[in-house]
Amino acid sequence: MANLTDNWVLAPAGRLGRRPVGVLREMGRMGIFLARTLGCVFAPPLKFERLRKQIRFIGFDSLLVVSLTGAFTGMVLGFQGFHTLAKLGSTAFLGPMVGLALIRELGPVLAALMVTGRAGSAVAAEIGIMxxxxxxxxxxVLGLNPYRYLVVPNFLAALIAVPLLTAVFDVVGILGGYLVGVQLLGLSAGAYFGDMNAYVDLQDVLGGVYKSLCFGALIAWVCCYKGYHAGYGAEGVSRATTQAVVVASVLILVWDYFMTSILF
Amino acid sequence: MIVAEELYKGFDGVPVLHGASLAVRTGEIVALIGPSGDGKSVFLKHLAGLLRPDRGRVLFDGHDLARLQPSALAELRSQFGFLFQGGALFDSMTVFDNVAFPLREKTKMREPEIRMRVQASLAQVELDDVMEKYPAQLSGGMAKRVALARALILSPKIMLFDEPTAGLDPIIGHAILDLIGSMQRRLGFGGILVTHEIPAVFAFVQQVAMLYRGRIQFVGTPQELLAAEDTMVRAFVHGSLPPGVFQPVDDTRPRDSREGLAAGGGR
Structure with a gap:
């Protein structure tokens, strides 16, 4: 590469190629990082005390922000859905619309994005500072495996917590839609829940669960990786944290598209 | 015995170590001196297996660290202690938990026994009254002493000290060196002490090595160092180097270098 960049004819090609090569190298490192993490997940012992702490941190401590996001998402869906359906004369379908939108799509994606912002960034910063x-x-130096102590507990905690938070998001969102659609705009409660029950099936729920499991793994993977490979000083940690949130958020949306096209 | 043979290491194309070789006999302390930025910490991390050399090898009791299986390397590292420049205390743990950590993870001791060992160890560094504090609540000197207590709790055969007095005032700095000296006499460990504290360390080191531009420029006893004819060695020891003679090498490490030998290994 040095010879290439010294040559004024080939230098632009060298510069052009450096970026994709860097991206490929980073992807390779991330792949190796994931493989090592999975290797430790399936090879005991697990650090249960650390796992418990991280489930609390990623899961329980995110409950408020996820519930609030779920409630207002459901309420907005209630409003928008009601007025849109009113134009078509089918407001009775508000329940299924809110339920399907939340369970299939908005619940897994928005809950994962909130967890990325609240807990993923903190995980990246903590590991980066370490x-x-x-x-x-x-x-x-102590002969201990850092993946086992730092990465695996976060990975498993996110796998457990994100689906549960998604379930909370869905339930609170549906109640938010009920509050607006039924209590505020006068739709009957029977129509709201009855039609939801008729149109939302197990396949939709399982699809949401699969998505949230994938997003949980993705958040932990990206955030731990970025923290583990943080640069020097406060700037290095700050950059790692920002990259963790941005990369994880983008990957959640991209992966969501592919999962949606496969699952539904 | 730990031996570094012709270590070469560069980061982003910038050479840091350039054929550095050194042997440390069991029970012997070697002071490693040299200009800042010439790779002393990088050299030390190679000896602990935290960095992999581009060329050359590190042998511990005849075992090449780079060729060991992760589990074997982890086992071997139980005989190492490392006092990092900043202490590297786990900031989410109290002082007590920091010192107890190696015992909990590497031994089958019961909690009452661990408590006794930790109390005794902290008493040796005169810090048995801060056990419930967190690292952020300690002064620099106290943090170094806690880190020393943790590094020695498993009675390592080899201790690696990376500038233990960096950032401390001279009085505290000398107190830390005295403490290291007295612990060495009591526990009998050997190892390497990266330092600029000449001649304060001469009281308890058997050899002095000087790393200059990525090579070991000099190895000898403290007396031999003081009598050395080499211009660079004399200039460095007496602190009278003309400006511009030293050209410290940039020892910034790329991120991938941090995948040390044990990444993915260990317990």
């Missing part, structure tokens, strides 16, 4: 203050090196 990296720059040589705490990860200390684990290695």
């Amino acid at each position: 990296r720059i203050t040589e705490q990860i090196d200390e684990l290695e």
